[in-house]
Amino acid sequence: xxxxxxxxxxxxxxxxxxxxxxxxxxxxxxxxxxxxxxxxxxxxxxxxxxxxxxxxxxxxxxxxxxxxxxxxxxxxxxxxxxxxxxxxxxxxxxxxxxxxxxxxxxxxxxxxx
Amino acid sequence: xxxxxxxxxxxxxxxxxxxxxxxxxxxxxxxxxxxxxxxxxxxxxxxxxxxxxxxxxxxxxxxxxxxxxxxxxxxxxxxxxxxxxxxxxxxxxxxxxxxxxxxxxxxxxxxxx
Numbered sequence: 446x447x448x449x450x451x452x453x454x455x456x457x458x459x460x461x462x463x464x465x466x467x468x469x470x471x472x473x474x475x476x477x478x479x480x481x482x483x484x485x486x487x488x489x490x491x492x493x494x495x496x497x498x499x500x501x502x503x504x505x506x507x508x509x510x511x512x513x514x515x516x517x518x519x520x521x522x523x524x525x526x527x528x529x530x531x532x533x534x535x536x537x538x539x540x541x542x543x544x545x546x547x548x549x550x551x552x553x554x555x556x557x558x
Numbered sequence: 559x560x561x562x563x564x565x566x567x568x569x570x571x572x573x574x575x576x577x578x579x580x581x582x583x584x585x586x587x588x589x590x591x592x593x594x595x596x597x598x599x600x601x602x603x604x605x606x607x608x609x610x611x612x613x614x615x616x617x618x619x620x621x622x623x624x625x626x627x628x629x630x631x632x633x634x635x636x637x638x639x640x641x642x643x644x645x646x647x648x649x650x651x652x653x654x655x656x657x658x659x660x661x662x663x664x665x666x667x668x669x670x671x
Contacts, residue, residue, distance in 0.1 A: 449601075478658065485567070487648060487661040488602075495657070503658055535601060544590045544656040549601035 447472045449550035451536050457556045458526055466521045466553045468536030476539045477519040478547065481505065481532040488535065493543065494519055526557045560585045560651045564662035572670050577636040579665050581623075581649035584630065590652035591632045592659065593623055597645045605647075608632060619643070644669045 449470045458464055470477065478493040480503075490503030494513040508530055510522040519538075523530060533554050537547040565580040583589055590609055594602040606617025613625045623634045632649060646666050650659040 480661075485663055487663040488650075488659075489661075490658040493657055501657070537602075542656040543658045544652040546592070546604050546607060547659060549594075549603070551601045552599075 447548070449536055449538055449548050451534075451550040451553050453553060454551060455554050457558065459558050460527055461525050464523050464526060464555075466523075466534060466536075466555070468519045468521065468550060469517050470519075470536075470538040470548070471517065472538065472540075472548065473516065474538040474548075475516070475541045476543065476545070476547075477513065478503070478537045478543065479509070479511065479519070479521050480535045480537065482535060482552075483532050491521070491534075495542070526555075528557050531555060531557045560589070560653050560660045562649050562651050562660055562662040564647075564649050564665050566665055567663065568666050568668070570668040570670065571639045573641055574638050577621075577634070577639045577643065577667065579634040579647050579649075579667065581632045581634065581662060582630050583632060583649070583651045585651055585654075587654055591623075591625065592650045592652075593617065593621070593632075593634050594648045594650060595645050596648065596664075602648065605634070639667075639669045641669050641671065643667060 479491040480488040482488045492511040494500045536550040539545040539547045561584040563582045592607045593605040606615045608625045616622045649662040
């Protein structure tokens with residue numbers, strides 16, 4: 446089954462404790478992206494990747510890092526989480542660009558205390 | 559820069575009634591437009607997309623949207639609402655660089671029996 450998976454689905458952590466949210470797709474997509482969803486704000490892009498080793502900032506990249514060492518994986522790293530990063534995070538992928546249909550993972554709900 | 563405005567954060571209809579969710583966009587180039595649906599505790603699922611092939615776009619679950627360039631609108635409609643349509647709906651436009659989707663703030667659809 447074609448899908449985007451994320452782990453963990455739920456995470457409670459404390460300020461400053463480094464964490465990684467994993468994202469993996471099995472559709473051989475070149476483009477992958479991370480969004481955060483906050484009430485009343487819709488989804489906003491954090492980072493994206495057009496291919497292996499090619500990543501760039503989205504609209505809200507502060508406090509986040511990403512890497513793209515393999516085509517299928519695109520982890521999101523919070524090196525020193527803060528309470529304002531409490532949010533619902535979505536990973537998405539598409540065949541080659543942000544203009545195409547993006548397939549979304551199930552989401553990771555993060556609470557930073 | 560591209561942007562999306564969804565009019566009405568909350569829409570309530572009765573089962574069997576017409577569903578109309580409004581979306582206006584701003585784009586300096588011919589837009590790629592999308593409607594996504596998010597059911598509770600799930601990721602986003604594509605309903606339909608406009609890529610300039612036809613102004614009336616049919617999607618899944620009986621939804622359709624009409625692209626009106628003169629009004630810069632891409633409203634989503636369904637002739638007869640079903641209880642299972644209750645969800646949050648997002649309109650989105652691809653940014654000019656093709657690296658991201660710009661989302662509206664979302665409209666929550668409630669369906670009563």
